[in-house]
Amino acid sequence: MEFADKQYFLLLLLLIPYVLWYFLYRKRDEPTLRMGDTYAYENAPKSWRVRLVNAPMLLRCVVFTLIVFILARPQTHNSWGHKQVEGIDIMLAMDVSTSMLAEDLKPNRIEAAKDVAAEFISGRPNDNIGLTIFAGEAFTQCPMTTDHASLLNLLQSVRTDIAARGLIQDGTALGMGLANAVSRLKDSKAKSKVVILLTDGSNNMGDISPLTAAQIAKSLGIRVYTIGVGTNKVAPYPVQVAGTVQYVNMPVEIDTKTLSDISAITDGNFYRATNNRQLKQIYHDIDQLEKTKMNVKKYSRYYEAYQPFAIAAVFFLLLEILLRNTVLRRLP
Template structure:
């Protein structure tokens, strides 16, 4: 039959029975049918991935800022060396909350627990001697650190205490503080910083200027060892800057953040893509057959 309103129009258009075209449309229908059959089988594609779960550690660095920390047996001096290795320790941690407590005659929080290490490093850089009345209140420093950790929900809670002397100020005994830490599940790593014997200590003389006087190094290693033992941690002695670096590296190795990796495969249905493609092919073939590729008998 003709699909034109009059015969003259049909005569002006040349039509040929084009068997290759018919074969193409037949092939399209077969291909579309194959897609539908595959779609009915509901094939799926899988994407593999990994889920990483981290369990961070809560750490409070507890630093002695008494005037004796100006001694220069650990270069450039004890307090600056302690700040430098603490900064390196902070930069090397991942996923942990870290805080900073300082103590002399009393203890107070310089920076609460945070994962913003840039802020923490700024607070650390501002630490110096003379910001608190002089003395060495180890128990008070520990109490301030424990107060920051006692409500923590972290799996591991750690205090790293660095001092160059023995407890001579404050209302809280260091061993009592250690018992409290153990009750809260807190480990206390203790570090005694200073050479053995005597160390040069700077004195600013109004007449002769700065001069150095020998100062006896008197670290209460027995108490520091007991604090570590009570809380199932370790005591370290640093007599120079290199040893101090190695101690912090050792603690870093012992207190690693737990990282759990789970592999998974996420599947997606291909049915809709295949069925959609088949329907588009069938519809397209029908439209083209009924319009552009008409065949006049």
């Protein structure tokens, strides 16, 4: 247990003058009775009331001490911890353009990709993993972290309607998505640094070409595994028509050559996933990546722990009042 405001313990010094006043000066004000001889009382046994005559004063001191402890804010002793684990640094770069709503994978491409990515993340608890999403633009959804609970929450919140609602431009900026993921890995000290780039289209947006981003990744020692997701030829795509959903056959245009070139430049691999089973197998294959040692800093929350002190203070205060006004009451 730790105390957040230790300076309040200085208030305990006030007990010293109080105790001195009680034993040295307060008794002077108490009523007295003159007697000619006290011989008869010298060997008389002391009653329990006499022995407890100073109990109220001691209880007041205890109550004051407990109040000071409460003011000092006692907290449970949780702190930063360091440990060394096996892992690699991974950035997931996921296409969230509106074409990812196609339902050639079940229930659709984006949900299938999220489900398999979530399983991949859960199977690598010691890895530093982050998430980049891109359509016509790219941004970091989650920086690299070992807090996979937060990462999975952010992954599940990924939606394709951010492009449909105009929050970002629609399209496929492969180069921007890869460059964003690479920028998160450039300062990594891990021996193995990996980007897993998943898309269902070809580059048609962005200021950075995919091959330029691949060259940057290669210069930083980052391997890129590219995944082209979607069936061959055409895929069913949902369209809202008069409040109902109708399906049209949308042509599948995956730039397999560019994706293959990206992986070749960075010593990675290119994969095609035309169904959920293949997509799951691809992530399983990538899961066999080399591991390297890394330091992890883990944070534990602090919890206020004043309640036991408050309960004890109330109990001793009520006990002092009860004793002072009943069995230890002084007359006059």
